[in-house]
Amino acid sequence: MNLLNLLIVDQEAMMSLKTEILEQPEVLARLLENQRATIETIAAALCNYDIRYLFLAARGTSDNAGLYAKYLWGAYNRMPTALATPSLFSLYGKPPSLKNALVVGISQSGRSPDIVEVIREGRRQGAPTLVITNAPDSPLAQAAEFVVDIQAGPEQAVAATKTYTAQLMAIAMLSVALNRAAGEADDRWRDLQDVPTLVRQALDLDPVIERAAERYRYMEQCVVLGRGFNYATAFEWSLKMKELAYIIAAPYSSADFQHGPVAVVSQGFPVLAVAPDGVVFDDMLALLKSLVNQQGVELLVISNREAALSLAHTPLRLPIRMPEWISPIVAITPAQLFSYYLTRAKGYDTEAPRGLRKVTLTQ
């Protein structure tokens, strides 16, 4: 390898965030193709347990994937989800009783000790344990009875992108597989097959987003709104804005926002919203209209509905035909690109945000 090649390799390594964002259609297609059989086997095995609810442990981006699971498995599998309180396990040494729970851990690296401890405690109590990870040899995976390997390939950038959408896909696949294993007719595999193409279409917004990001160069704070399945999208977008662009971005459901935090907005305040077509669209639209017309906020919207897009100073248009339940896997991708380009516009390092490492070990 000559010096020029080394230089190119080096530059590419430095540009891993953008590469990883653009890699997502391929990662999702591979996961669908390769892991369906494993996920169906796991779903069949889980049918042998008397499960009343999920107990789910995760941190950071993986915790946002957990929010998607909470809504999706709640709506389609009738399964309530309790997000874990890892400190009760790791620090207080007072774990709750996990009888009739399916204990789930989600982690890219599989290495945060507090998440591992929740899974270990699940096994000690005899509960079924399931881990969704990009590291099938990690301590977390080793601790669990069932493991879904999201096979996203190495993620170099500190800010997680492809592992997030792959975690969502694994969660979605499990939702379908669990229903089918229980003998229910569930034809949502079809919808999932469309996801890689929909994500590719959403990523075609790249040049639009690059231009749009300029305007937000001096933004220091904002709120991010989403609801229902896309509550997770609001949280994940907000986390990318914090990690990469150092913007205090506060995420809310359209309902929670009205119970207090709405007070922060005034004329010109930036509101980012994820509002794809679906059951919660009218509720989101009513709030966005009121924010624009009464409070005079400036809106950036990710949507495939004209009524929302036309309210926005910056409309980011999603593919038109997209079932709501899979929309979080698609809708986050323009948000990732926006966070990336805004970080560049601000002159920050997209690959190594200050104060962060790829693997965070918390107790």
Add this chain to the structure above:
Amino acid sequence: MNLLNLLIVDQEAMMSLKTEILEQPEVLARLLENQRATIETIAAALCNYDIRYLFLAARGTSDNAGLYAKYLWGAYNRMPTALATPSLFSLYGKPPSLKNALVVGISQSGRSPDIVEVIREGRRQGAPTLVITNAPDSPLAQAAEFVVDIQAGPEQAVAATKTYTAQLMAIAMLSVALNRAAGEADDRWRDLQDVPTLVRQALDLDPVIERAAERYRYMEQCVVLGRGFNYATAFEWSLKMKELAYIIAAPYSSADFQHGPVAVVSQGFPVLAVAPDGVVFDDMLALLKSLVNQQGVELLVISNREAALSLAHTPLRLPIRMPEWISPIVAITPAQLFSYYLTRAKGYDTEAPRGLRKVTLTQ
């Protein structure tokens, strides 16, 4: 009543937030005195159900009280808590199965339709339902099988204060009563008797806080850290800062903060922390030290430990002897005063924050 009296009454009505903050010792003492028998009766009745977990619905301040329940009932009653996803009930019409759940609603007004719908669905599914409210005649209370009336008296200010600490007290009383009803030796009633006095001592910080708030007149954003039982305190403090002072205050556990959001802080960035003595103190202290020494943040700390107070530019000293499990009821009160005085320093209306009403009706 002469004109002068009318004027005084009027001014007092306008000052309800401060009055309600200072009223808390009395409200808490009354609740302890009047409602213990009712709560013990409810706890005994709940022993007849086969409960595996709690399913808890709330919004805004009441949702933060729910976070306290999640940690407290998890640690002391071994009960996992799933925070509800009200939109699955109210908008999607796809409620999860609530078999073996105790369905809990927390609401000051008892009137938000989405929270009422969760309790109604619980009853439809035959689950035991429990409501903690300041409005025992509300639709929410009428929908529930068991009702704890927090008896806080009318709350005039839009920003909830005394109803929050009263909700925490009700949650704490239920925790003790449930253990005793199950035949366990639990002598925590003693700790609870001390709470009104501890809160009164914390409120004695009033003049210190009034002076300290000046410095933050031009603060526009901050993060608020807490962990374990005081995770709830971080969220509630953050909500008061948003509702009253229009500051984008982002709340985190010390662990979640390190999984991404820590990137937002730089030299001089304001960090507010709740770090009373207890199991999680060392973990919080390690983070605060690193934030001060490595990133150069400016710290405001509510604590009763010298090691944390001495790190802070603005130390707010809590009573020294205070069991960790009740500390959230005490620690929020200086935070309420801080939010109040900061709002005054900024020249905003402490009684009627923009965009808010006392009762928020979300679907």
